[in-house]
Amino acid sequence: MIARRIAIATLTPFFLVPLPAAAQQAAPDGERLFRTRCASCHSTDPGQNRIGPHLAGVLGRDAGSIDGARYSQALKAADIVWDEATLDSYLADPRGRVPGTTMTVALRNDSERAAVIAYLRDLPAAK
Secondary structure, three states: OHHHHHHHHHHHHHHHOOOOHHHHOOOOOHHHHHHHHOOOOOOOOOOOOOOOOOOOOOOOOEOOOOOOOOOOHHHHHOOOEOOHHHHHHHHHOHHHHOOOOOOOOOOOOHHHHHHHHHHHHOOOOOO
């Protein structure tokens, strides 16, 4: 019992020391964010469209161009080729970037958007 109290008293100060800011706010994980924020509507598997189109090979693709995917007329008519900058502006405010789009989910946090875009960039290209 005494040894236990000594161990607790010895270790307690280590638990009270705050972690460095970098450790407290670890970099967002793009795949995890995609799964929690995007995967209910989008797949990363080529040909697997959900409510939104699959996002495999999205970079370099014309907006509204996946056969069999449901798009709003606004997105079909938008003159957008998806690159990191256009994805960033669209994900930050879909309805502001393309008025009339049916996408309602916005990623307002810059680092979360960057992580999701990096995840999409690193996906295998669609075949």
